Amino acid sequence: MTSQPTSIKLYTFKSPNGQKISILFRLLGIDFEIVKVDLTKGEQKTPEFKKLNPSETIPVVEFVDSNGVKQIFGESAVIMKYFLDHYDTNYQYHYPNSDPLFYEQYHWEIFQAATLGPSLVTNFIAKLTNVTGVGRKEFLKRVNKYYDILDQQIAKNGTGYIIGDKLSAVDVAFYSWATMYPQTAENDWDSVPNIKKWVDLLSEHPAIQKGTADVNDAFPDFSFS
Numbered sequence: 001m002t003s004q005p006t007s008i009k010l011y012t013f014k015s016p017n018g019q020k021i022s023i024l025f026r027l028l029g030i031d032f033e034i035v036k037v038d039l040t041k042g043e044q045k046t047p048e049f050k051k052l053n054p055s056e057t058i059p060v061v062e063f064v065d066s067n068g069v070k071q072i073f074g075e076s077a078v079i080m081k082y083f084l085d086h087y088d089t090n091y092q093y094h095y096p097n098s099d100p101l102f103y104e105q106y107h108w109e110i111f112q113a114a115t116l117g118p119s120l121v122t123n124f125i126a127k128l129t130n131v132t133g134v135g136r137k138e139f140l141k142r143v144n145k146y147y148d149i150l151d152q153q154i155a156k157n158g159t160g161y162i163i164g165d166k167l168s169a170v171d172v173a174f175y176s177w178a179t180m181y182p183q184t185a186e187n188d189w190d191s192v193p194n195i196k197k198w199v200d201l202l203s204e205h206p207a208i209q210k211g212t213a214d215v216n217d218a219f220p221d222f223s224f225s
């Protein structure tokens, strides 16, 4: 078994990308400390934070690896891969490269991190800054299109999960984004019945509850609505 990292810090905010990692940590039984980065105060733009992640985004992890080397990096998909490789060595929550689902899992994880997530954020910022007209309609159209793709995938897979027949890191990647469906798609749950059923199923899981609460409890005064 690969030896494990120590002194894990998660730089995060009460937002979907932050919750993605705290949920994964809870699922894998990883001890970690939350370092709050308040995006509403621009704390992601300070010189200190930019040394950790020049992209000025959370999540970022800092830890000491099994060779005693300090590691610091961002990008939620990479953070997930690192901790799954080190803590899920018997593949309870992801698929090895010998599995037919190996590339499909990365298809969905990258679709979340590179396609659905950024579209939601762009639309959300457009809404906050009162962008109207064709631009705004286009952003919203994309958001709804990507949620529909997820809804259809859950129906097509037919097991209650996004891929395969077990809860996996793919479900974790989408969960915190999907719970914001009414605000981000500006639509009601009836439009995505398969996502709704899947959200309800995952919401019962203790690790998902705990990982969501970790981040929410750290920022009690902030709400997206």
Ligand SMILES: N[C@@H](CCC(=O)N[C@@H](CS)C(=O)NCC(=O)O)C(=O)O
Pocket (backbone or CB within 6 Å): 015, 016, 017, 018, 039, 044, 056, 057, 058, 059, 074, 075, 076, 077, 113, 121
């Ligand atoms: N591709 C990055 C996106 C991270 C991201 O956009 N994080 C948002 C919060 S959900 C953020 O930190 N935004 C701050 C900003 O853009 O100033 C990832 O998956 O980690």
